[in-house]
Amino acid sequence: MAFDAGISRAPRLASLDVLRGLTIVGMILVNSAAYLHYVSGYDVFPVLMHSRWSGFTLADAVFPAFIVMTGVSIPLATPATGQALDGPGLRRLLVRSARLILLGLLVSNIYWLATPESVAFRPMGVLQRIALAFLAAAVLYRTTGPRVRLALAAG
Structure with a gap:
């Protein structure tokens, strides 16, 4: 039985929750790869590191994904x-x-x-x-x- 203190909330946007979860998994993955590379000195897959200047990798997609999710949530969070x-x-x-x-x-x-x-x-x-x-x-x-x-x- 869920606790409901009489607060009615709008239904959650499932696609936004899925994107948030996938982005957090990606963030953990690229942060772990950066730790292994810079602190422990191991070689990691280049797609898990930020591109030097030209190019686009998985690590380069994490922050923009959070910004997109923030923008999508604004109409949902404002009255x-x-x-x-x-x-x-x-x-x-x-x-x-x-x-x-x-x-x-x-x-x-x-x-x-x-x-x-x-x-x-x-x-x-x-x-x-x-x-x-x-x-x-x-x-x-x-x-x-x-x-x-x-x-x-x-x-």
């Missing part, structure tokens, strides 16, 4: 009532972005927290970039109409 961005709506977007930024600061600087003298502090990790992209895209989504969004996407 359908009204298009204008009001104070509480902006506050929700800012709080969600701030949580991602704080979590990203913790995750990307976990080694710095343990030994600050031996590792450089990283202010901009992956989660921080996703949070900023989410905030910008969500504000644009809530403040512009379909034609402006199409023009922005085309540009």
Whole structure:
């Protein structure tokens, strides 16, 4: 029996959940390959490493996949009532972005927290970039109409 505290939630988009799961599997795979290559010195399949300059590998697809999932989730996460961005709506977007930024600061600087003298502090990790992209895209989504969004996407 599932716990339901009287909160009604919109149904989940199964294809987005599948893409999220596959992307996380890909992220674990390419991060493990990078660890084996750079830390342990093992040879790994080149498709699991980022391309030097020209080319596109599996490792190069992980971050854009997270950005696409973030963009797809914006219409699902924002209320359908009204298009204008009001104070509480902006506050929700800012709080969600701030949580991602704080979590990203913790995750990307976990080694710095343990030994600050031996590792450089990283202010901009992956989660921080996703949070900023989410905030910008969500504000644009809530403040512009379909034609402006199409023009922005085309540009």
